[in-house]
Amino acid sequence: MTKTQNIGTRLNISTNTLNKEDLPGDFALWIFIFAEMLAFGVLFVAYAFARAKDVAIFNESQLTLSLSSGVINTLVLITSSYFVVRGVSAIKHGSSKHCAYFLTGAFLLGGVFVCVKMWEFNAKFSAGITMSTNNFYMFYLSLTFFHFMHVLMGMVILGYIIIKSLRSGYSVQDYVGVETGASFWHMVDFLWIILFPLIYIIR
Amino acid sequence: MKYASQAVAKPYFIAAIALFLGQILFGLIMGLQYVVGDFLFPAIPFNVARMVHTNLLIVWLLFGFMGASYYLIPEESETELFSPKLAIITFWVFLVAGAITVLGYLMVPYASLAKWTGNDLLNTMGREFLEQPLPTKVGIVLVALSWLFNIVMTVLKGRKTAISMVLTLGMLGLAAFWLFSFYNPVNLVKDKFYWWWVVHLWVEGVWELILGAMLAFVLIKVTGVDREVIEKWLYVIITMTLVTGIIGTGHHYFYIGLPEYWLWWGSIFSALEPIPFLMMTIFAFNMVNKRRRDHPNKAAVIWALGTSVVAFLGAGLWGFLHTLAPVNYYTHGTQLTAAHGHLAFYGAYALVVLTMISYAMPILRGRAANSEKAQVMEMWSFWLMTVSMFVIALLLTGAGIVQVWLQRVSETPMGFMAVQDQLAIFYWAREAVGVVFLIGLLLYIWSFFVKDKSPVLA
Numbered sequence: 001m002t003k004t005q006n007i008g009t010r011l012n013i014s015t016n017t018l019n020k021e022d023l024p025g026d027f028a029l030w031i032f033i034f035a036e037m038l039a040f041g042v043l044f045v046a047y048a049f050a051r052a053k054d055v056a057i058f059n060e061s062q063l064t065l066s067l068s069s070g071v072i073n074t075l076v077l078i079t080s081s082y083f084v085v086r087g088v089s090a091i092k093h094g095s096s097k098h099c100a101y102f103l104t105g106a107f108l109l110g111g112v113f114v115c116v117k118m119w120e121f122n123a124k125f126s127a128g129i130t131m132s133t134n135n136f137y138m139f140y141l142s143l144t145f146f147h148f149m150h151v152l153m154g155m156v157i158l159g160y161i162i163i164k165s166l167r168s169g170y171s172v173q174d175y176v177g178v179e180t181g182a183s184f185w186h187m188v189d190f191l192w193i194i195l196f197p198l199i200y201i202i203r
Numbered sequence: 204m205k206y207a208s209q210a211v212a213k214p215y216f217i218a219a220i221a222l223f224l225g226q227i228l229f230g231l232i233m234g235l236q237y238v239v240g241d242f243l244f245p246a247i248p249f250n251v252a253r254m255v256h257t258n259l260l261i262v263w264l265l266f267g268f269m270g271a272s273y274y275l276i277p278e279e280s281e282t283e284l285f286s287p288k289l290a291i292i293t294f295w296v297f298l299v300a301g302a303i304t305v306l307g308y309l310m311v312p313y314a315s316l317a318k319w320t321g322n323d324l325l326n327t328m329g330r331e332f333l334e335q336p337l338p339t340k341v342g343i344v345l346v347a348l349s350w351l352f353n354i355v356m357t358v359l360k361g362r363k364t365a366i367s368m369v370l371t372l373g374m375l376g377l378a379a380f381w382l383f384s385f386y387n388p389v390n391l392v393k394d395k396f397y398w399w400w401v402v403h404l405w406v407e408g409v410w411e412l413i414l415g416a417m418l419a420f421v422l423i424k425v426t427g428v429d430r431e432v433i434e435k436w437l438y439v440i441i442t443m444t445l446v447t448g449i450i451g452t453g454h455h456y457f458y459i460g461l462p463e464y465w466l467w468w469g470s471i472f473s474a475l476e477p478i479p480f481l482m483m484t485i486f487a488f489n490m491v492n493k494r495r496r497d498h499p500n501k502a503a504v505i506w507a508l509g510t511s512v513v514a515f516l517g518a519g520l521w522g523f524l525h526t527l528a529p530v531n532y533y534t535h536g537t538q539l540t541a542a543h544g545h546l547a548f549y550g551a552y553a554l555v556v557l558t559m560i561s562y563a564m565p566i567l568r569g570r571a572a573n574s575e576k577a578q579v580m581e582m583w584s585f586w587l588m589t590v591s592m593f594v595i596a597l598l599l600t601g602a603g604i605v606q607v608w609l610q611r612v613s614e615t616p617m618g619f620m621a622v623q624d625q626l627a628i629f630y631w632a633r634e635a636v637g638v639v640f641l642i643g644l645l646l647y648i649w650s651f652f653v654k655d656k657s658p659v660l661a
Contacts, residue, residue, distance in 0.1 A: 026435070028435040028436065028438070028439050029439075031439055031482065032439050032442065032443070035443055035475075035478050035482075038475070038478070039446070039447075039471075039472075039475050042471055042474065042475065043471055046467060046470075046471055050467070131462065131464045132462050132463065132464065135467075138463075138464045138467065139467075142464070142467070142468065
């Protein structure tokens, strides 16, 4: 008990510029999330500029994307985020076991996303499409690949939290780690929710 | 000094400063050759002076990094260095090999040097910054391996901290990417592609890890802020550094025969490279503001804060200035690049090594900090060198803008050498400010010899 209280006090020192109620998880991760959002933001703006110069090619190439796999992946990620929410709620009620189960659900859905995405990449590569085909495919491949890497990163983080949680590494008093991982996962989900309509649908 | 073996850092630091002085002297020779073309010709032609200037920079920074890690790692690991003897042998091997190489540059025509040192066995010479003869290149591999071995063995037997992990990772990357200096494909595009894996991935990748670790170490020591807080920042900063810096390599891949997508990748990711530098500035000032003690070594605090600010300006801002592909189309390889190169190297790497020396050297000499008088002199040297390097960057930026205009934008573009004549005023001013920089450096060296009867004890 005293140990967790100590951790709590230490965290308050490190995050004293912000009330813990304002941002869930560790403040340092939020700096990282803002930087990531900025990076993707710049990529989205670059996409907009490139598209404006070549609307016809962008519209034409967009039709070749697999809309159904995009929709499946959107549903998969949103559902995974729901599981993450339930996981955080479980640890807030002191159940490490349920937290681990829900996060495992999210982890497996992340795996589904990765498989669908790899199938999609494979289809494009076997059709002879590369980064040099045209600017649309360049952006499509780059953006979805960077996002793909973030999903993998998110799965590594979730995996770490699941193991720690199964070993009762978190408690009602100290679940900052779970919230930190959850925040990262929601960011990955959120970026996809922008990326999917932007690349697959909007024309 | 907590561990006796930390003392091996001392000769490294002394060599670093001596070579730094050499670098600046050759810089001044070369700066004058910009306007007086035959100055010291044929004894020291421009290309040789440039080679010595840039090679000495790299070598003194490496001495600084090595000294810093031999000082820092025992303290972080809470154990003596694995082998102080190996560290000293490595020092002499590196120093002698470096000296022979520079003498070779100065006394033998480059083509003969290449012939005598087996360049026909494995052709690696003749490329900017990688001019070293084959035996020197192999020597650098051996020195780096010996350094890495010593540090890794020390880390393994002691406490493992974020700082020692990040530093070791940086060193590992430094050693690994150096290997690309041995790869010299005939195809010029491929040659350049991998050439940047040494040049760019060193200074905009793995070296930044070494920089971050050194800065974090000094900040923990001088501010007394919780290690956990500083380490957390360190992780966030190095992650951003690697994400932006690695793909940011693409900003060298514009218009040289590589695929078009590099224009986008290079522009976007390198435009984000200033972010970790900005974070580093915020981080350093935050930690100093939150300090829990006033360390007697105030000079070290100034060097540390200076590192974070000038690194952001030189590497971040001046880099961003010409990193977008449409801008770089005009500015590529002009004096703007030189402006960025000078301020970035000084801000990020020269300053962090000087920070480390400023913090560690008094302790290595048996006191917590130098006397008031010596510290004041050190602060003077900080301001003289920093302000003059900033002015040099401004002058070269001015020269670069005029150069781009006259040579590449104007309706009646002029030839390269004709434009250089037009830039003479900038070059003269740069040379004058360079002398001020030298005075700052001499003052810095002098500060080590100041005798004061009341050394600060803590």
